[in-house]
Amino acid sequence: MSETIDLSQEQLTMSNIPHLRQKRTSAWIMKQVIIALMFPTLGALYFFGWRVLLMIAVAVGSCVLFEYLFQKLTKRPVRINDYSAVVTGLLIALSLPVSAPLWTIVLGSGFAILVIKQLFGGIGRNWFNPAVGARIMLSVFFGEQVSIWVEPGAAADATTQATPLGILASNGAEAVSSATYADAEMPALLDMFLGTGLPGNVGETSKLLILIAFGYLVVRRIIDPHIPLFFILPVAVIPLVTSGFDLAFMMEHVLGGALIFAAVFMITDYSSSPFSPLGKIVFAIGAGILTVLFRYYSDYAGGVGFAILIMNATVPLLDKYLQPRIYGHKRVPVTARILSNG
Amino acid sequence: MEEEYYNFYRKEVFAIFPKLKWKREGAYTVERKERTEHRQIENASVPSELVYPLTMHIGKPATPVVDVGDKVKIGTLIAEKAEMISANTYSSVSGEVIEIGDHPTIQGNSPCIIIKNDFQDEWNAPLFAEDEKLSPEEKLEIIDKAGIVGMGGATFPTSVKLSPPKDTSVDTLIVNGAECEPYTTADHRLMVEYAKELIEGIRILQEILPVKKVYIAIESNAHESVAVMNKEIGESEAIEVKELETIYPQGSEKVLIKKLTNREVPPGKLPADVQTLVINVGTTYAIYEAIHLGKPLTKRITTVSGEPVKEPKNLWVRIGTPMESLIKDCGGFRSKPGKMIHGGPMMGRTMNSGLVPVGKGTTTVTFLEKKEAEMDERSPCIKCSECLNVCPVSLQPIMISNAYEKGDLKKAEKLGALDCIDCGACSYICPSKIPILENIQKAKREIKAAKEGA
Numbered sequence: 001m002s003e004t005i006d007l008s009q010e011q012l013t014m015s016n017i018p019h020l021r022q023k024r025t026s027a028w029i030m031k032q033v034i035i036a037l038m039f040p041t042l043g044a045l046y047f048f049g050w051r052v053l054l055m056i057a058v059a060v061g062s063c064v065l066f067e068y069l070f071q072k073l074t075k076r077p078v079r080i081n082d083y084s085a086v087v088t089g090l091l092i093a094l095s096l097p098v099s100a101p102l103w104t105i106v107l108g109s110g111f112a113i114l115v116i117k118q119l120f121g122g123i124g125r126n127w128f129n130p131a132v133g134a135r136i137m138l139s140v141f142f143g144e145q146v147s148i149w150v151e152p153g154a155a156a157d158a159t160t161q162a163t164p165l166g167i168l169a170s171n172g173a174e175a176v177s178s179a180t181y182a183d184a185e186m187p188a189l190l191d192m193f194l195g196t197g198l199p200g201n202v203g204e205t206s207k208l209l210i211l212i213a214f215g216y217l218v219v220r221r222i223i224d225p226h227i228p229l230f231f232i233l234p235v236a237v238i239p240l241v242t243s244g245f246d247l248a249f250m251m252e253h254v255l256g257g258a259l260i261f262a263a264v265f266m267i268t269d270y271s272s273s274p275f276s277p278l279g280k281i282v283f284a285i286g287a288g289i290l291t292v293l294f295r296y297y298s299d300y301a302g303g304v305g306f307a308i309l310i311m312n313a314t315v316p317l318l319d320k321y322l323q324p325r326i327y328g329h330k331r332v333p334v335t336a337r338i339l340s341n342g
Numbered sequence: 343m344e345e346e347y348y349n350f351y352r353k354e355v356f357a358i359f360p361k362l363k364w365k366r367e368g369a370y371t372v373e374r375k376e377r378t379e380h381r382q383i384e385n386a387s388v389p390s391e392l393v394y395p396l397t398m399h400i401g402k403p404a405t406p407v408v409d410v411g412d413k414v415k416i417g418t419l420i421a422e423k424a425e426m427i428s429a430n431t432y433s434s435v436s437g438e439v440i441e442i443g444d445h446p447t448i449q450g451n452s453p454c455i456i457i458k459n460d461f462q463d464e465w466n467a468p469l470f471a472e473d474e475k476l477s478p479e480e481k482l483e484i485i486d487k488a489g490i491v492g493m494g495g496a497t498f499p500t501s502v503k504l505s506p507p508k509d510t511s512v513d514t515l516i517v518n519g520a521e522c523e524p525y526t527t528a529d530h531r532l533m534v535e536y537a538k539e540l541i542e543g544i545r546i547l548q549e550i551l552p553v554k555k556v557y558i559a560i561e562s563n564a565h566e567s568v569a570v571m572n573k574e575i576g577e578s579e580a581i582e583v584k585e586l587e588t589i590y591p592q593g594s595e596k597v598l599i600k601k602l603t604n605r606e607v608p609p610g611k612l613p614a615d616v617q618t619l620v621i622n623v624g625t626t627y628a629i630y631e632a633i634h635l636g637k638p639l640t641k642r643i644t645t646v647s648g649e650p651v652k653e654p655k656n657l658w659v660r661i662g663t664p665m666e667s668l669i670k671d672c673g674g675f676r677s678k679p680g681k682m683i684h685g686g687p688m689m690g691r692t693m694n695s696g697l698v699p700v701g702k703g704t705t706t707v708t709f710l711e712k713k714e715a716e717m718d719e720r721s722p723c724i725k726c727s728e729c730l731n732v733c734p735v736s737l738q739p740i741m742i743s744n745a746y747e748k749g750d751l752k753k754a755e756k757l758g759a760l761d762c763i764d765c766g767a768c769s770y771i772c773p774s775k776i777p778i779l780e781n782i783q784k785a786k787r788e789i790k791a792a793k794e795g796a
Contacts, residue, residue: 007666007696012682013715014694016780018766020372020524020687020710021717026724026773082721124723221363270725275738277365277730324365326758327596327735328606 026123030083032220033265036213037090040261043209044202047152047195048098052202058102060089062109070118084123088112091131091265094203095258096138099148107142108134128312129272132262136305147301149199165257165295189248192255204261214264227273227284228263234288235259258304259291266304272312279318287311368589368597369732369767371524371688373563378527378647383535383656386644386671391440392662394420394431394455395447398701399491400498401427406455412439417466417638420455423489429499429702430489433457434640434660436464446695448684454699457662468636478549481633485550488632489639489702493624494518494529494593495685497703500625504550506614514603515553517544519560519567519623520586520593523686526706528643529623531656533560533567536627537574543630544581547621556581557602558623563588590688591765595620597734609761624705644700646672648709650679659700666696668707680715683708688766718775729768729778735761739768743781751792754785762786 044052063085071078092108112130120126138146191198195206204210218225236254243249254260267273267284274280287307294303321338325331396403404421414420414433421431437460445454469484470476476484486501506512517540521529533540544556558575560568560583568585575581584602586592596607598620605616613619624642631637640661647654652673659668665682669675683690684698687708700707729739737758745753759782768778 007669007682010679010682012692012694013680014692015681015715015717016777016783017690017764018688018770018779019681019683019690019692019708020714020770021775022369022371022771022773024773025718025775026721026726029724029726029773079721082724084724122722124725218362224363226364270727273725275725275727275730275741277727280727323738324730324736326737326761327600328608328611328761329758 027082032222033087036216039209039213040203043206048202056093058105059093062106063089063113066110066113088130092134095135095201097149098202100146108138111137124271126271129269132305132308139302151199189251204258207260210260223268230281230284231263231267231288238292262304274315274318276322279322283311365731367734369771371590374524375527377654383531386657386659389667390459392457393699394662396453399429404431408439415464415466429491432638432640435459436462446697448691482550490628491702494622495703495705510614512619513554513617515556516620517558518620522590522593525647525708526645526686528645528705530564530567534570537570539630541574543626546633558583561588644704645706649711650675650677650709652676663700664697679709680712681710721774723774728771732767739778743778746781746785755789759785
């Protein structure tokens with residue numbers, strides 16, 4: 001026998017199971033989203049220049065500040081170190097055009113953090129996606145200021161350019177069923193994918209960079225890989241069918257506007273999407289269908305955002321009626337759940 | 343060469359899948375088996391005093407049948423099963439009973455028989471006469487007499503499990519070698535080193551329960567044992583090794599039944615109600631020893647592991663050996679331990695006394711370092727829904743936890759709190775470090791208490 005081991009001398013802690021925990025924390029998850037957002041951020045800097053940096057600084061700064069002030073004033077624990085306000089700030093900055101006045105960014109950030117996030121109870125409790133809410137609020141009340149899309153590289157006072165979706169919309173109802181869009185000046189699909197020479201919101205133009213961010217988030221196990229696909233699916237299939245299987249028309253819908261950006265960063269938001277796996281799928285498909293409807297029947301430019309906000313409002317219902325079937329139990333049909341009210 | 347290919351695929355190619363986020367009814371926990379998985383089982387040293395709790399099984403405590411001063415041998419009955427659900431307890435050394443009274447155990451201080459070892463290692467007479475030919479019914483009786491209980495940790499009396507209700511007909515037997523707890527390698531080593539004996543054990547089980555199919559369930563990280571068992575089975579059609587994904591809690595009874603037979607045990611029912619029975623490999627070995635060698639259950643394999651342990655080992659341990667003795671066998675500590683766990687780190691129980699003895703269900707003794715023993719501070723739920731993704735019985739763990747914290751037991755029950763199998767995968771993955779399982783367990787206790795009170 002070697003040295004004597006007296007276990008009573010060791011300070012052995014007693015605890016409840018499980019005694020081991022995974023290393024990742026909520027703050028780590030938010031940091032991963034920030035890392036992923038660096039891809040579209042770099043693209044925005046490349047395409048739209050240094051003003052993007054200023055926009056991001058203002059958005060992130062005001063989001064964090066508003067969150068800090070709110071938590072201080074209401075005497076709640078200050079949780080700005082969970083990085084969620086940084087994510088919101090980045091999303092707001094990246095979903096605005098480079099011409100957006102700085103005060104709109106501050107206003108949007110305040111709305112996102114104070115009204116949508118904190119008044120609902122803070123992180124994990126907000127029904128609506130803060131960044132989407134801010135973007136919609138700005139486009140509804142300050143549409144003139146936040147809807148001037150300039151071509152990358154052009155000076156801020158250059159002539160306003162129509163975005164590809166604007167062209168799709170201004171071609172009116174015919175575009176829904178036929179391919180008359182061709183005589184308007186649609187950018188080449190490759191430009192729409194890469195973001196080269198494409199006017200739009202600074203972070204949303206390069207689909208390639210957003211897809212790289214998607215890959216990063218999937219590999220890091222931050223987002224469900226299939227949910228963005230279910231969102232994009234109706235936006236691809238419905239135009240494909242209504243246009244008589246015109247692939248180019250379909251791709252213009254898929255690559256146009258905020259769709260891909262929202263698919264990766266908005267639809268996958270934790271707080272404002274359902275818990276239940278089936279609910280998540282219905283949520284994503286629903287938002288996709290609504291996006292198409294907005295694009296077809298409204299000339300409002302924020303269809304994706306509105307679609308997401310509407311689906312955000314259905315989350316409590318989806319969670320209630322689409323609960324997973326528990327092991328060993330029979331599946332309760334949705335109709336039965338609705339009839340029994342729960 | 344084959345092993346290299348296998349490891350390449352497992353570690354490099356398929357490594358992507360654990361990283362995808364969707365519902366997969368289990369968690370990819372740390373495995374940490376590499377320090378013991380290739381270590382041959384050694385005999386643990388036998389201490390001078392051994393402690394036999396009267397509750398090394400589920401059910402009624404056994405009744406002592408010896409008095410202080412009595413001489414015993416290895417295999418002498420020292421406590422007798424009290425009721426239907428209870429189990430015999432045998433001495434694992436020869437010597438003298440020196441005390442019957444309270445002593446630290448995993449259930450806190452509880453009644454134990456303490457025997458002083460005379461180091462003569464004399465054996466008592468076997469459980470039955472050597473040349474006796476046994477009928478299946480007699481074999482079942484001997485399993486009962488030998489004090490065998492579920493050795494994967496559950497410690498339910500095996501003879502009771504092997505006598506399912508008359509109106510059920512079991513057609514599938516699952517021999518559970520899926521060790522999903524981190525660090526644990528006892529069952530893996532048993533399969534690698536005692537494959538022949540295990541197959542003999544399975545044959546006995548087949549006689550007692552004429553099933554159509556026997557599955558040996560093994561996790562993919564115990565690949566070596568898959569090969570060994572397959573070689574030993576040879577051409578048998580009735581026995582099949584099933585290599586399962588390494589995911590926690592793969593070895594849980596309900597989970598295994600679903601993965602292997604696609605049957606689900608309804609709430610409040612037994613595996614036998616879906617024509618299935620699950621027996622641990624350690625239990626199967628004990629059955630072999632009882633029927634072929636006439637030996638009652640007096641020893642088991644226990645893995646002693648964890649970062650602080652200097653030389654982690656798989657040990658043949660005499661039941662009744664205190665933890666202190668095991669850690670000496672493993673060369674002591676190389677860093678300060680912060681937690682000593684009876685079992686694995688996922689479902690084991692923490693202990694704070696080295697005097698606690700190894701019982702019939704001690705699969706592992708895990709030591710965790712101080713920094714790992716500390717829990718991070720809790721933060722608000724961010725609704726990542728990972729707890730729903732990992733729950734093996736498809737509950738919505740955080741919603742039950744929230745309902746409990748709001749005092750809404752009714753909602754907790756409606757959400758299926760009583761269906762929880764206590765695996766703790768939800769608490770393990772929670773990035774906000776919410777004690778989800780703890781809340782569900784409290785909810786369960788309160789719901790049950792309210793029902794009994796009503």
